[in-house]
Amino acid sequence: MRQSSLRPTAWPRSPRYPYVSGVLLVLLAAAEVLHSRISSTTVLATLPFVVLPLLWRRREPRIGCLVVPAALLNFLFRPELLMTVAVAGVMGLYTLARHRVLHPALLSAAAITGSVLVNLGHVATGVYDLGGRAPAVGADGSLSYFTESFVLAVGVVATVGVADATRSREESRQAREAAQRELIAMERRHAAAQERAAIARELHDIVAHSVSVIAVQAESATYTTPDLSPPARDGFQQIASSARSALTELRRLLSVLRADEAGAEEAAPVVPQPTLDSLGALLEAHRSGGGEVILHTAGTRPAALPPSLELTVYRIVQEALTNARRHAPGAAVDVRLTYEEDEVRLRITDDGPGPGPGAGPRGPQHSSGGHGLSGMRERASLLGGRLTCGAAGPGGGFLIEAELPVRAVAKSFAEGVYE
Template identity: 35%
Template sequence: MDLRREARNRAADVAVTAVAAGLGLIMLQAALETYPATQRTEIARDLPIGALACTVLLLFRRRWPVRVALLLSVMETLASSAMGASAMALFTLAVHRSWRTTAGIAALDAARVLVVFRLAPMQTDREYVEGVTVVLLSYTVIISVGMLIRSRRQLIESLTERARQAEEGQRLRVEEARLLERERLAREMHDVLAHRISLLAVHAGALEFRPDAPLDQRRAAGIIRKSAYEAMEDLREVIGVLRDDAAEAEPERPQPTLTDLPALVEESRRAGARVVLECLVPDPAAVPARIGRHAYRIVQEGLTNARKHAPGARVLVTVDSPAAAGLTIEIVNPLPPGFVPLGLPGAGAGLVGLGERVGMVGGTLEHGRTGDDRWRLRASLPLPG
């Protein structure tokens, strides 16, 4: 990238210098035609100064644009062929420096032009006015073009920076969505594991204090009960850092399973959504709670997306467990007219969380536009054999 930019800069330098040389030759020719034969500019003295001016412009215009503009303004008074280099130095100044700096040096150059043209052997006042007007208008056009190029570059840099910030913001939002979903999963795991470990401790305690149980079994049950209690304490300590102790923190509640899907759909219907649920699973209660909980969250996110991006559309939710295919969840809704996926910042954060959730159990997640102008979210979750 740096080599390419360097090559572009060199090519621009050569082009600017070529334009300066051409303008210098034109000005020299005009001077030779204007002045009487006895007062013609000496070409042998003029051309070397013009060549030196073009060389200075080529080598140093980017490094020291202000100094080069001032130096070439002085050289312009010594040779007509250096006027092109002086004009392109003002162009470079307008591209690389602020308008205040450019305006100040341009004003000095304009004053120099007025003085030099007044001292030159012009034949009439009209020729003086015409000559000054042409030169000053030329300088104005050149400086205006340079300032337009500067403004365009600043605009491109601003848009590039905004795009970079938008991409960085999107990356941070996606990362935040992943972290939030992992925290949510950790809380759910805490609730489930706490319930199971507490059951283990209760049964172990009952066996420990059973009078007719052998002594070695009661001792083993006591060890199991103590270990379960310690595991509960360790679990609270590790997972507790993910819980918010503020007053607005959500209270613990039973985690949803596949049997809670009808209630979720009914809640969406009461909110005004047109949802149809087709649950083809023979026995939803037999689905493991862990898989059912993930299926519930997938349907919940799918209904939220449909309500957000296609309000009022008919949403079809299909849950099935075909043989050897695990549990499949599909949410389909028609796209609204004129729908265009713009990829706005923040879009898709919920899908990122679903990807984390599905990947944790070894499932697959698909989402996107179908060929018949519908949006489909499909997840496949493996069931234990």
């Protein structure tokens, strides 16, 4: 059982609460009937309508419209108010107000009117013992006959007020939770958009470098290749022109995606992006900061991996090391890189405390959800792969596993999917 369910304030919200409290009320009614030896037919006939409907009060709140009149009617025939009837009447009234079956003012007015009618019934039936004399309304001290109405009215107003305040507080809590969920969703969407923009910039650099090489080679071929026919020379010039146009479009697209420089028209710089050969420097930088990391490789690295796949592997390792430094300082990190024929597998573990129960991906400080892991999933998904993360085991630690297909990435890259 979760710790939050043990709190007293959480128990009334439990689905079992109406049934448990209703059964207890039925047992109390049976005990009172037996102890007081009640034989009145009207009292015994109205008592089930006071108690039993409360078992279904949460599923059908309008059932309080039966409970409250039945409780007043029972009180009319038995002025010695039963505790069961008093409790059931308050519960029925609370249910009506809590679920706004009627407007609080209208509900209070109706309940108070019913209380006054019951009080008048007690006066008319001679409930008040005045030494054999009939009570006379208007005589000295006759206002005391209506003390009963006053007490009931105070109870009605208090019950309706508490129920309405509880409803308002619950609505405010739900509104806050909805706003918090929406804020978290907006932050995640914003983080995903930023990550996509970063991926677009990096892929731009990769593709732009290749396209610029194509443009230079096609341009220089017209001068370095002897005995070219005029059609061939024109073909090389068209290739070079198309490559330069593609490069311009790539840079224009990047200027639109740059989240940190919206509206900027300057072209993005073409810089080399990290590859698998850069992993050594990345791991060494982590060690220089006091971290401990070991890289294990298995399998034979293909001669030509797609640059986007190498970049994704580098970024996943980079983010994993950043998370380890931030959330598990001093933890040893183990990186296993496996090359297979169809895919590259990456498994990263640390021996830190791991994610706590009910917390975010790396403990309580991430209860709102970190965006680094979302970015890694975005990168893996864009390449047709998948990434999972979570507790490394019952002893603690954090685990990140990624499977990145090689052939799908190479095919997509060759067909120009990454624009």
